[in-house]
Amino acid sequence: MITAGIDCGAKNTKTVIVKDGRIVGRGIVLTGFDQAQAVKESFELALKDAGIARSDLAHVGGTGSGAKSIAEADVKVNDIKAMAAAAHYFFPNARTVVDVGAEEGRAAKCDEKGRVVDFAINEKCAAGAGAFIEAMGRALETPLDQMGPLALSSNHAIPMNAQCTIFAESEVIGLIHAKTEKKDISKAIHDAMASRIVSMIRRIGVNPDIVMIGGVAYNPGFVTAMQRELGVKKIHIPDMPEFAAAAGAAVVAATDGN
Amino acid sequence: MAEEKKPEFWRWEETNWVSPEIKWQDGEFITLGIDVGSVSSQAVVMVDGEFYAYSNMRTGSDSPDSARNALAFALEKTDLTEDNIHYCIGTGYGRVNVPMADRSVTEIACHARGANFIYGPQVRTVLDVGGQDIKAIRCDAKGKVTNFLMNDKCAAGTGRGMEVFADLLSVPIGDVGERSFQVDKEPIAVSSICVVYAKSEATGLLRKGLSVNEVLAAYCSAMADRIYALLERVGVEPEFAITGGMAKNRGVIDRLKRKIGLEPMKTKWDTQLAGAAGAALFGHALCKKGKGKGK
Numbered sequence: 001m002i003t004a005g006i007d008c009g010a011k012n013t014k015t016v017i018v019k020d021g022r023i024v025g026r027g028i029v030l031t032g033f034d035q036a037q038a039v040k041e042s043f044e045l046a047l048k049d050a051g052i053a054r055s056d057l058a059h060v061g062g063t064g065s066g067a068k069s070i071a072e073a074d075v076k077v078n079d080i081k082a083m084a085a086a087a088h089y090f091f092p093n094a095r096t097v098v099d100v101g102a103e104e105g106r107a108a109k110c111d112e113k114g115r116v117v118d119f120a121i122n123e124k125c126a127a128g129a130g131a132f133i134e135a136m137g138r139a140l141e142t143p144l145d146q147m148g149p150l151a152l153s154s155n156h157a158i159p160m161n162a163q164c165t166i167f168a169e170s171e172v173i174g175l176i177h178a179k180t181e182k183k184d185i186s187k188a189i190h191d192a193m194a195s196r197i198v199s200m201i202r203r204i205g206v207n208p209d210i211v212m213i214g215g216v217a218y219n220p221g222f223v224t225a226m227q228r229e230l231g232v233k234k235i236h237i238p239d240m241p242e243f244a245a246a247a248g249a250a251v252v253a254a255t256d257g258n
Numbered sequence: 259m260a261e262e263k264k265p266e267f268w269r270w271e272e273t274n275w276v277s278p279e280i281k282w283q284d285g286e287f288i289t290l291g292i293d294v295g296s297v298s299s300q301a302v303v304m305v306d307g308e309f310y311a312y313s314n315m316r317t318g319s320d321s322p323d324s325a326r327n328a329l330a331f332a333l334e335k336t337d338l339t340e341d342n343i344h345y346c347i348g349t350g351y352g353r354v355n356v357p358m359a360d361r362s363v364t365e366i367a368c369h370a371r372g373a374n375f376i377y378g379p380q381v382r383t384v385l386d387v388g389g390q391d392i393k394a395i396r397c398d399a400k401g402k403v404t405n406f407l408m409n410d411k412c413a414a415g416t417g418r419g420m421e422v423f424a425d426l427l428s429v430p431i432g433d434v435g436e437r438s439f440q441v442d443k444e445p446i447a448v449s450s451i452c453v454v455y456a457k458s459e460a461t462g463l464l465r466k467g468l469s470v471n472e473v474l475a476a477y478c479s480a481m482a483d484r485i486y487a488l489l490e491r492v493g494v495e496p497e498f499a500i501t502g503g504m505a506k507n508r509g510v511i512d513r514l515k516r517k518i519g520l521e522p523m524k525t526k527w528d529t530q531l532a533g534a535a536g537a538a539l540f541g542h543a544l545c546k547k548g549k550g551k552g553k
Binding site for chain 1: 296319390411412413418419422450451452453454455458462465
């Protein structure tokens with residue numbers, strides 16, 4: 001059976017094609033302002049990547065904050081279910097899943113079958129999502145992909161008082177004026193963010209194995225800070241973590257679609 | 259072509275003032291209140307508990323300098339010097355960094371006292387919306403705090419949030435209020451509380467064809483909701499007064515007063531002075547108890 005999963009997120013729209021349990025194609029485009037268009041393009045890119053036609057698909061799962069714009073989907077998969085299914089697909093021992101996207105942070109507790117037992121979500125505050133690191137990158141005049149490595153090059157912890165992205169921008173500018181080293185500021189930013197995300201995760205309980213998906217998993221500074229904050233040696237991250245939720249939607253479409 | 263300096267829409271006017279009537283040399287006690295906020299700083303000089311001189315300016319990046327700068331700006335048009343001051347009280351977020359202060363007092367206490375002075379002893383509920391916080395304060399006839407609630411963690415509803423929006427929409431911050439009412443129909447408030455997300459939402463609304471004024475209205479409406487939520491938890495007892503910079507934003511205040519169903523009190527004084535004024539008054543009270551420095 002071949003299924004597709006489409007995750008229409010705040011920043012990017014991702015599509016994954018799964019054939020008999022294996023990922024055979026992927027597509028990603030910026031969501032922009034026209035969700036339906038982004039979904040169409042992302043879907044077509046993935047089909048092309050997999051070398052299959054739309055008619056080859058048994059089912060299409062749709063998920064993400066823009067799920068209502070996914071006309072192509074016959075199976076609607078809620079975000080939490082998609083992330084738990086994704087974690088279980090990549091790591092069958094996953095019991096705690098964290099998904100930090102551009103504008104939302106989520107944590108789910110799941111069982112040995114990948115079913116959601118409990119979850120926590122932040123969709124209201126930018127300081128608990130990728131938007132925070134993006135904004136701080138601008139304040140530090142550092143490209144996003146360098147923020148993590150910069151943080152890792154520091155071994156000096158400084159406190160960050162602001163809980164809010166907007167206030168943190170002012171705080172960072174203040175630190176720069178006080179001649180604080182950028183690497184130390186970057187570390188403080190990642191530590192603060194990890195602290196917030198872990199607070200959210202603790203609401204549902206931390207149980208190994210811990211899996212992280214979503215674009216922010218690419219940030220080694222964030223992953224390291226999370227490991228430290230959680231007190232664990234390893235957080236499991238799938239290849240191409242930004243596609244994970246779409247893969248989860250494809251897997252759910254295969255089981256729920258019939 | 260030379261690169262234009264990008265205009266700073268968030269920048270509001272810095273002011274100072276001296277009383278044309280009062281002669282400080284004839285006064286018994288000269289007290290100074292300095293309120294160093296995260297966004298703005300004020301210095302208020304009182305002669306026997308009346309406004310003599312004041313300044314209102316941007317805090318900048320360094321707290322001790324902020325206090326000194328605010329004082330210098332306040333004294334600029336006077337022949338008064340720091341030596342003539344009998345008592346100085348520091349307040350605000352940066353109150354630990356007011357080098358000339360004899361004491362510091364919390365901004366909650368100072369705002370209540372200051373509001374009692376600039377609005378009158380009938381005030382029982384003070385809403386202070388400053389640069390980075392929102393405070394809802396209940397007080398008695400003497401300006402003493404009886405209850406309060408504060409948000410200083412989230413930019414939504416604060417001056418900083420408004421500055422970010424003014425910048426986003428390229429509207430000078432002083433024009434935001436007026437322009438938010440130049441709409442045919444009041445739009446729905448933006449749904450995001452978070453300023454960062456509200457910005458994305460605003461960009462989306464502009465793309466959908468809303469005018470800048472309509473987006474301003476939508477944002478002011480959301481900010482009024484946010485402030486009201488805090489205020490409601492402490493309860494609004496008349497008379498009701500507003501201090502801090504946001505009091506100057508009709509776009510938020512008029513929408514807020516519709517929700518509360520109360521007309522806020524009026525004052526001729528700059529609402530951003532409340533904290534520093536309260537501090538100067540506390541200094542005056544201490545001088546009357548004999549704590550002031552000799553002339």
